[in-house]
Amino acid sequence: MSRVDTVLLPELDGPVPATLPSTLGLLSLALGVGALVAPGPVARMTGVDDSPAARAVLPAVGLRELGSAAGLLSGARPAGWAWSRVAGDAIDLTLLGRALADRSGARRRRVALTTLAVAGITAIDVLAAVRIGRAGRARARVIRMEIAVTVNRSPAEAYRFWRDMENLPRFMAHLESVRADDLRRSHWIARGPAGRRVEWDAEIIDDKPNKSITWRSLPGAGVPNAGRVRFVPAPGDRGTEVRVELRYAPPAGALGRAVAKLFGEEPEQQVRDDLRRFKQVLEAGEVVRSEGSPNGISLRQQAMQRPAQPLPASRR
Amino acid sequence: MKATAWMGADSVKVIDVPDPKIMNARDAIVRISTTAICGSDLHLYHGYIPEMRKGDILGHEFMGEVVEVGPQVRNLKPGDRVVVPFPIACGHCSSCQRGLYSVCENSNPNAGIAEKIMGHSPAGIFGYSHLLGGYAGGQAEYARVPFADIGPVKVPDEITDDQAVMLADVFPTGYMGAEMCDIKPGQVIAVWGAGPVGLLAAASARLLGAERVIVIDRFPYRLRLAEEHIDAETINYEETDVLDTLNEMTAGRGPDACIDAVGLEGHHGNAAMYAYDRAKQVARVETERPFALRQAILACRSGGVVSVVGAYGGFVDKFPMGAFMNRSLVMRSGQCHVQRYTRPLLERIQRGEIDPSFIVSHRMPLRDAPKGYKIFQKKQDDCTKVLLKV
Numbered sequence: 001m002s003r004v005d006t007v008l009l010p011e012l013d014g015p016v017p018a019t020l021p022s023t024l025g026l027l028s029l030a031l032g033v034g035a036l037v038a039p040g041p042v043a044r045m046t047g048v049d050d051s052p053a054a055r056a057v058l059p060a061v062g063l064r065e066l067g068s069a070a071g072l073l074s075g076a077r078p079a080g081w082a083w084s085r086v087a088g089d090a091i092d093l094t095l096l097g098r099a100l101a102d103r104s105g106a107r108r109r110r111v112a113l114t115t116l117a118v119a120g121i122t123a124i125d126v127l128a129a130v131r132i133g134r135a136g137r138a139r140a141r142v143i144r145m146e147i148a149v150t151v152n153r154s155p156a157e158a159y160r161f162w163r164d165m166e167n168l169p170r171f172m173a174h175l176e177s178v179r180a181d182d183l184r185r186s187h188w189i190a191r192g193p194a195g196r197r198v199e200w201d202a203e204i205i206d207d208k209p210n211k212s213i214t215w216r217s218l219p220g221a222g223v224p225n226a227g228r229v230r231f232v233p234a235p236g237d238r239g240t241e242v243r244v245e246l247r248y249a250p251p252a253g254a255l256g257r258a259v260a261k262l263f264g265e266e267p268e269q270q271v272r273d274d275l276r277r278f279k280q281v282l283e284a285g286e287v288v289r290s291e292g293s294p295n296g297i298s299l300r301q302q303a304m305q306r307p308a309q310p311l312p313a314s315r316r
Numbered sequence: 317m318k319a320t321a322w323m324g325a326d327s328v329k330v331i332d333v334p335d336p337k338i339m340n341a342r343d344a345i346v347r348i349s350t351t352a353i354c355g356s357d358l359h360l361y362h363g364y365i366p367e368m369r370k371g372d373i374l375g376h377e378f379m380g381e382v383v384e385v386g387p388q389v390r391n392l393k394p395g396d397r398v399v400v401p402f403p404i405a406c407g408h409c410s411s412c413q414r415g416l417y418s419v420c421e422n423s424n425p426n427a428g429i430a431e432k433i434m435g436h437s438p439a440g441i442f443g444y445s446h447l448l449g450g451y452a453g454g455q456a457e458y459a460r461v462p463f464a465d466i467g468p469v470k471v472p473d474e475i476t477d478d479q480a481v482m483l484a485d486v487f488p489t490g491y492m493g494a495e496m497c498d499i500k501p502g503q504v505i506a507v508w509g510a511g512p513v514g515l516l517a518a519a520s521a522r523l524l525g526a527e528r529v530i531v532i533d534r535f536p537y538r539l540r541l542a543e544e545h546i547d548a549e550t551i552n553y554e555e556t557d558v559l560d561t562l563n564e565m566t567a568g569r570g571p572d573a574c575i576d577a578v579g580l581e582g583h584h585g586n587a588a589m590y591a592y593d594r595a596k597q598v599a600r601v602e603t604e605r606p607f608a609l610r611q612a613i614l615a616c617r618s619g620g621v622v623s624v625v626g627a628y629g630g631f632v633d634k635f636p637m638g639a640f641m642n643r644s645l646v647m648r649s650g651q652c653h654v655q656r657y658t659r660p661l662l663e664r665i666q667r668g669e670i671d672p673s674f675i676v677s678h679r680m681p682l683r684d685a686p687k688g689y690k691i692f693q694k695k696q697d698d699c700t701k702v703l704l705k706v
Contacts (some may be wrong), residue, residue, distance in 0.1 A: 292450015307371030
């Protein structure tokens with residue numbers, strides 16, 4: 001896992017505690033063991049101790065619970081196992097419904113209480129399964145990348161340029177502007193497709209002069225993101241290895257699709273091009289333009305080159 | 317302005333295009349006085365170099381007068397007469413600072429395309445496909461010259477246009493081809509190809525102290541230039557077997573160094589060998605016809621140097637790796653780092669050590685560029701080098 005993953009993104013890591021699936025797993029374990037080891041007391045407690053079928057059904061329920069417990073505690077496919085608990089709850093409610101119809105008096109009250117308790121657990125299981133599923137999908141969407149370029153400038157020069165966040169749009173093609181609100185906080189505006197803008201606030205959470213800068217978006221960003229850039233002296237006196245690690249989570253739905261479009265099919269290539277421009281600005285003074293690529297390096301432009309002849313006056 | 321544009325395979329036209337303007341602070345605009353058609357322009361003309369677009373302005377050998385400079389250009393001013401190196405180089409990246417200008421790390425805005433084919437991107441080149449930057453070329457009335465504070469060299473009045481324009485490409489390229497041979501006293505240097513680069517490589521080998529220079533081609537008029545101007549020995553590969561003849565000439569040793577000044581569109585004396593590679597090239601199974609390179613490797617003395625300045629674009633078949641490895645050969649290669657050579661070679665011309673313009677066979681106005689391409693392609697009228705006068 002890349003080092004940048006230690007930078008907390010509340011939108012991704014906050015809402016679903018990683019302990020939720022294992023808590024559900026422990027609950028299943030307790031119920032399963034109870035039904036298997038002490039079917040008699042469990043039958044009495046739930047009010048079905050008068051039925052000969054209960055002696056066979058309860059251990060089966062117990063085995064099913066142990067299955068869910070093993071799945072949830074294993075950590076693999078937590079959303080699927082959480083939904084297996086919901087399915088089990090549905091079976092239990094059906095069995096309890098039939099038991100309720102057959103009984104009267106104190107037993108009927110006990111069955112009714114049990115039904116109520118299982119219904120409550122079902123509600124909790126549904127909520128938990130939904131949340132676990134959502135968090136899983138968000139994690140699956142998170143895009144991580146590590147890209148580096150060697151720049152023939154000292155770590156101090158490269159750091160100084162990057163540390164002034166307002167310089168970032170000079171080489172990050174998708175950014176319209178970055179405004180530094182103070183030494184730590186900044187407001188970012190990215191160009192989206194069809195004139196749509198995506199805006200967010202970010203803060204620098206770790207700043208080691210001439211060595212590294214780490215930042216992340218603040219809660220409320222449509223596209224939670226975090227990044228770190230390190231400035232490592234290149235061996236053989238060849239300047240600085242500028243190593244960038246990025247992590248961002250495009251949301252689902254229309255905004256997510258817009259963000260995906262923004263970064264194109266190859267988000268890594270976009271960031272690589274950003275770093276090429278960073279190198280050009282630091283070494284050659286500005287982004288290098290040709291007649292075929294009048295806006296300088298860009299993936300889209302590479303695919304749609306104009307002829308290599310001077311631009312008409314209207315395009316200058 | 318008028319400019320020579322690539323309109324598709326085997327088709328160039330002189331068309332009207334907008335005048336160039338400054339796009340970067342280190343640009344200059346040059347009003348062109350003399351520009352040349354290069355052998356490597358024929359590779360574009362024939363459609364062997366990928367990523368050409370209809371309307372691309374051709375030309376990477378040009379000189380003229382500075383008419384405008386960007387705010388960061390302090391070494392030139394309007395009115396200066398300059399010759400412009402063909403590789404576009406920033407001067408500040410690590411490659412440029414080591415003198416490897418033709419692999420400048422910043423001058424190709426389409427580096428991503430080049431990396432897919434070549435692993436890493438070389439420098440941008442004027443008028444040489446979108447693979448190498450998509451820069452407008454210099455077979456035109458004006459050109460925009462990026463990094464004008466690094467590339468262009470002022471030309472003194474006593475040097476003619478015909479001499480100076482040789483410094484844009486062919487003379488430095490030939491010179492680098494000879495320099496890479498690491499010539500020691502008594503050595504024999506063989507050069508494949510008696511085009512402008514081959515002839516100037518042979519002449520440079522003489523300047524660098526070669527004992528004997530042998531030039532290999534199939535056009536008698538070109539071999540004659542080698543004999544008359546460079547005092548070289550010659551082999552016509554359509555008349556004699558090259559390897560046998562070289563062995564005989566060197567008493568079985570082979571040349572100490574071999575220069576490939578042919579590149580990807582070679583010809584072979586044996587019709588079957590030629591047809592084999594030509595067919596693969598047409599089918600795009602192979603992009604080059606590397607006859608000269610294969611022969612140079614087989615001919616070279618064990619432990620010798622194979623110096624490749626002929627242009628290649630893609631992949632080569634039947635590379636004699638066994639000979640190359642078992643006989644301890646060294647291969648050196650590269651697009652010429654012209655910026656490294658312009659001043660020293662200008663001084664050699666000034667001192668009268670060489671007049672590289674002996675290769676020029678044709679001078680014609682810019683509007684006749686299509687005719688120039690045709691006669692150069694067909695080797696008509698003893699054509700070796702076409703200059704276009706603007």
